[in-house]
Amino acid sequence: MRIEVERFDAMTAFLGETVERIVLHNAKGVSVELMTYGALMLAINVPDKNGVVENVLLSYEHLEDYVSNPMYMGATIGPNAGRLAGGKLQIRDEVYSLEINEGISNLHGGRKGFHTKIWTMMGEQVGTDRCSVTLGLEHEHLEDGFPGNIAVKAVFTLYDDGKLTLLYSAISDRACHLNMANHNYFNLSGNEKTEISEHLLMLRSKGFYEVDTHNLPIFDLVSQECSEFDFSQQSSLMKALHGDRGGIDHPFVLEHDRLSDAPQVVYEDPISGRRLEVTTDQPCAVIYTNNIGYKHHMGICFEMQQVPNKVNLLEGGEPYINETTYRFSVVSS
Numbered sequence: 001m002r003i004e005v006e007r008f009d010a011m012t013a014f015l016g017e018t019v020e021r022i023v024l025h026n027a028k029g030v031s032v033e034l035m036t037y038g039a040l041m042l043a044i045n046v047p048d049k050n051g052v053v054e055n056v057l058l059s060y061e062h063l064e065d066y067v068s069n070p071m072y073m074g075a076t077i078g079p080n081a082g083r084l085a086g087g088k089l090q091i092r093d094e095v096y097s098l099e100i101n102e103g104i105s106n107l108h109g110g111r112k113g114f115h116t117k118i119w120t121m122m123g124e125q126v127g128t129d130r131c132s133v134t135l136g137l138e139h140e141h142l143e144d145g146f147p148g149n150i151a152v153k154a155v156f157t158l159y160d161d162g163k164l165t166l167l168y169s170a171i172s173d174r175a176c177h178l179n180m181a182n183h184n185y186f187n188l189s190g191n192e193k194t195e196i197s198e199h200l201l202m203l204r205s206k207g208f209y210e211v212d213t214h215n216l217p218i219f220d221l222v223s224q225e226c227s228e229f230d231f232s233q234q235s236s237l238m239k240a241l242h243g244d245r246g247g248i249d250h251p252f253v254l255e256h257d258r259l260s261d262a263p264q265v266v267y268e269d270p271i272s273g274r275r276l277e278v279t280t281d282q283p284c285a286v287i288y289t290n291n292i293g294y295k296h297h298m299g300i301c302f303e304m305q306q307v308p309n310k311v312n313l314l315e316g317g318e319p320y321i322n323e324t325t326y327r328f329s330v331v332s333s
């Protein structure tokens with residue numbers, strides 16, 4: 001297990017402030033590359049069934065695209081993952097005005113969201129079977145319209161067995177809204193060799209919410225069974241990507257089995273043999289398959305979060321926790 005930390009010269013030059021690049025390595029050739037700008041994962045390098053190690057995250061061809069990051073590629077999202085309609089946030093008798101940065105909504109915290117901040121390296125730890133890095137961010141009350149002086153931490157831990165945990169925690173000095181998520185685009189073919197239509201997905205979900213013309217959820221739970229989003233049994237993504245909706249961009253309400261840590265998401269590429277199991281403490285996954293434009297259908301996001309377009313009230317002094325585990329493995333064909 002080892003950690004590399006270096007000044008990320010290119011991103012530092014683009015931003016005019018020091019950005020650090022961190023690489024977590026385990027003893028089996030798996031590595032996770034991240035940077036302090038946006039507490040963002042640049043790459044997760046894991047072996048395929050033949051032991052070939054490749055990156056299973058989408059990335060921009062041009063590094064400077066991470067500055068504006070229109071796809072929120074790999075970034076930590078907050079204070080608001082998803083959309084808050086009308087750019088208004090009411091907490092008790094206070095109404096806060098938020099930037100409307102997409103349609104009629106505040107999307108992903110607006111143009112000054114957590115994904116655009118340079119987080120602070122707060123610590124690193126190397127153990128016998130794991131290594132981790134802690135990044136921190138201080139959100140200033142109303143800096144982006146959102147209330148609360150909020151101390152936020154993101155802990156990335158890579159284990160020897162290929163497990164990666166992502167723990168977001170926070171504490172605010174007053175009642176606020178906090179709903180964070182990670183915005184990785186996964187593609188298990190490795191180094192973006194293929195698009196994801198032939199990949200397989202299984203979801204432990206109670207159903208999903210349709211969305212309206214503003215991409216806002218309609219809170220009438222639709223069973224995944226018998227829909228083009230039926231992943232109750234392992235199924236190809238083909239029907240979801242090439243069906244009437246043209247892809248997935250929907251919140252799925254997840255099942256939580258307290259007695260087992262059965263993953264809510266199992267995503268597989270039968271060609272490379274790579275398998276990803278995702279387990280989260282969050283009630284919802286916004287699943288997004290990049291349905292238009294650049295790298296169309298080349299990646300799938302599992303944005304683990306609270307239900308979008310609802311206030312997730314965090315009282316002053318109350319701890320916020322959002323923990324997601326990614327388990328990488330290979331399946332022999």
Ligand code: G6D
Pocket residue numbers: 070071072215249286288
């Ligand atoms: C689109 O609706 C989707 C979002 O879910 C996604 O996060 C964003 O693109 C990058 O707006």
